[in-house]
Amino acid sequence: GENVEQHPSTLSVQEGDSAVIKCTYSDSASNYFPWYKQELGKRPQLIIDIRSNVGEKKDQRIAVTLNKTAKHFSLHITETQPEDSAVYFCAARFQGGKLIFGQGTELSVKP
Amino acid sequence: GAVVSQHPSWVICKSGTSVKIECRSLDFQATTMFWYRQFPKQSLMLMATSNEGSKATYEQGVEKDKFLINHASLTLSTLTVTSAHPEDSSFYICSAYTGAEAFFGQGTRLTVV
Numbered sequence: 001g002e003n004v005e006q007h008p009s010t011l012s013v014q015e016g017d018s019a020v021i022k023c024t025y026s027d028s029a030s031n032y033f034p035w036y037k038q039e040l041g042k043r044p045q046l047i048i049d050i051r052s053n054v055g056e057k058k059d060q061r062i063a064v065t066l067n068k069t070a071k072h073f074s075l076h077i078t079e080t081q082p083e084d085s086a087v088y089f090c091a092a093r094f095q096g097g098k099l100i101f102g103q104g105t106e107l108s109v110k111p
Numbered sequence: 112g113a114v115v116s117q118h119p120s121w122v123i124c125k126s127g128t129s130v131k132i133e134c135r136s137l138d139f140q141a142t143t144m145f146w147y148r149q150f151p152k153q154s155l156m157l158m159a160t161s162n163e164g165s166k167a168t169y170e171q172g173v174e175k176d177k178f179l180i181n182h183a184s185l186t187l188s189t190l191t192v193t194s195a196h197p198e199d200s201s202f203y204i205c206s207a208y209t210g211a212e213a214f215f216g217q218g219t220r221l222t223v224v
Contacts, residue, residue, distance in 0.1 A: 034213075041202075041218075041220070042217075042218070043204060043215040043216065043217050043218050044155070044204075044215055089154060089155065096143070096160055096168075097142075097143050097145075097160075097208045097210070097213075098145055098157055098160055099145070099157075099206070099213055100157060101147075101154045101155045101156075101157075102154065103153075103154050104153070104154050
């Protein structure tokens with residue numbers, strides 16, 4: 001079936017530390033993997049994405065890695081700041097273009 | 112970037128009434144629109160996929176007669192929650208898909224009393 005698993009569900013780090021969130025997906029045909037940050041009551045905001053033809057992508061403090069063989073991808077946030085605190089969702093694109101989301105990770109960055 | 116406008120942003124309705132939510136892509140044409148529902152502290156759950164001019168495809172467990180989706184044009188899709196009940200209270204979000212990227216509406220907070 002169409003499934004995305006995300007771990008951990010909650011993550012607490014000290015300001016300046018790194019945070020890593022991991023996801024796995026079910027369909028090897030999936031070719032697009034976005035990450036979203038969602039603040040309470042607001043729409044998800046795309047923060048970074050990766051396509052299946054690359055293994056890693058970086059944007060300042062944020063990076064995403066993809067292992068197609070293992071069907072998993074990860075979000076890495078370095079030098080975390082309190083404003084990084086939010087809920088993060090991974091997603092994978094399945095047949096028909098639909099995005100299926102992981103369960104979400106509540107990240108808390110303590111000053 | 113592309114803009115997707117969703118209205119209303121919040122609505123309170125009485126149990127048994129119907130509520131219509133609109134999703135418009137303002138500066139691009141969306142081949143497909145997706146509707147999601149999000150309960151507090153949970154993920155976005157896909158409800159249905161709609162393509163312009165054809166019937167929506169509903170995910171397993173979503174009642175098509177309760178959640179009516181109309182996609183009359185490449186820029187507008189509507190979701191009508193019929194005979195709403197308190198358990199339908201949730202955050203509903205649309206997503207317009209260009210074939211390459213997906214853009215989200217602001218979401219609609221529905222409260223059924």
